[in-house]
Amino acid sequence: MRRRKSGSNAGPKSSRKTSRQRILNDFPAKLRRLVLERSPMLFRPSRIQLFLGATTATLLMVASNAAQAQTFGVGVNSDPNLGVVASASSGDTTFTINAGTDQVSKSGNGARISSGSARGKVTVSCASGACTGKKVQVRVGVSGSPTGRARALTGFNVASGTLAVSSVSGTNPLTFVINSFPAGGGYFWLGATYPIAGDDSGKATGAAGSGFAISAVLSGKSFGAGTGSTADATVYRKLSIVNDTPLSFGRIVRPTSGSSTATFSATNPQRVITGSGVWLNTPSPTRAKYTITGEGGAAVSLSIPPSFTMTGPSTLTVTTDTTAQGAPVLSSITGNAGTYSFYVGGAMTLTSSTPSGAYSGSYVVTVSYN
Structure with missing residues (x-):
């Protein structure tokens, strides 16, 4: 009876040892040693799971910090801005803002009314100063859909500020290099080629905008979506003046x-009449x-001569x-046509000898x- 009882217990005990040994063999050597050192008699999978969880969390934190060290901040301090412009009666007028000189040139029959600064100012910084002294690439390109009478920007130009x-x-997209990124970052000047639709386009006057995006990366890295902003303008319809009635003195006897x-x-x-x-x-x-x-x-400005000569x-x-x-x-409000009418009269002197x-x-x- 005792032999049968002893024999019946031997099988399960040996099976438990074999099962535990097989599970331990499935772990890498370092983990297997750790488990055996801490619990040579008992396999505790919960401790292994806690250890692996802590290791994974640490690795994720390191990866996050590494990515942050190469993150650039791009801020558009001031957008390229034409200010107030007048459309042509037909066809587009293309305005070009020069980033270096801050001058605006045009092709077409529209006109720029404003005279202030038009170029944009863009600041680039790098998190934690990890990019100091490194080569950085910057890209500028169109983004989004234009509004009002703005057309899509057709090109960009840049000039050095505190960033060389x-x-x-290229021009659209435009790319350039900052060979040695300065500590604390800096800024560059941004210009653009900006078409404005004419009166015949049927587009609304008033506020207009055309989007662009700027991306900065360490040399050799891929550009991301970038920081978006808008080149601005306020667009007026073409100004015209018509002489509805001429100035006429009729007939006068000297x-x-x-x-x-x-x-x-x-x-x-x-x-x-006197005399x-x-x-x-x-x-x-x-x-x-x-x-x-x-x-x-x-508001408009008028120029009327104080006198003229009849021959x-x-x-x-x-x-x-x-x-x-x-x-x-002019009457009405921005976004609508307005009018203003006025009259001109005159006086002249005749003598008895006037032919x-x-x-x-x-x-x-x-x-x-104005």
Whole structure:
């Protein structure tokens, strides 16, 4: 009886040892030694799992810190900005902002109204100073969809600021190299070629923008999506002026003696003549009427000559007056068409010796956006 009992227990005990040995053999040698040293008589898988978990967490933290050390911060301190521009009546006008000189040139019939700085300023920094002294590559390219009358930017140009720009390649995208990245980072200047659609495009006037993105990496690394920003502009429709009615004095009989001054004022369109001269009823005199059309709510500047000369058998000098205000503003608001109308009148002096005959002359009225 005892032999059978002893024999019946021997099998399971040997099986447990074999099973434990097989599990331990599945572990790498270093882990197997660790388990045997800490628990030679008992296999405790929970301790092995805790040890492996701690090891994995440590490796992830190291990888994260390594990636952060090469992370660049790109900040657009100021976007390329045309300020206020006027569209052409038809076709695009392409404005080019020069990053080095901060000057704006154009091709097309539009015009830049603003005169301030237009180039952009871009700052690049590197986390933890890990990029100091290293070679860095920067890329600038178009991004997103234009708004308003802006077209997609067609090219870029750059100039050194506190970051020394070198090895510039391409225009869209444009890439360049900073051979030795300075501690604390720095900035460079950014210019762009910026098309603006004309009145015939049917696009809305007012605020306009065209997107771009800038990416910086250590030399040899792949560019990421980059930091996005927008080249800005405020677009007005083309400004025009029409002479609806000409200035005409009709017929005047010269004085029999001395002189007479004939006045047909813009502010008081009544025939007024001094001395013995006579202003005939027909044809009726008219003051000149002008209508300006442009961007609603925009302020404009007018230039009207204070006098002009009419010629015929002799010459007559006409002194002008106008109903135009000192700083006219077109009707409506930005985004809509606006108008402004005004009149020009005049006065001239005749003498008894002024030769009879027909006299005519011309003068130029100009208008521009402020």
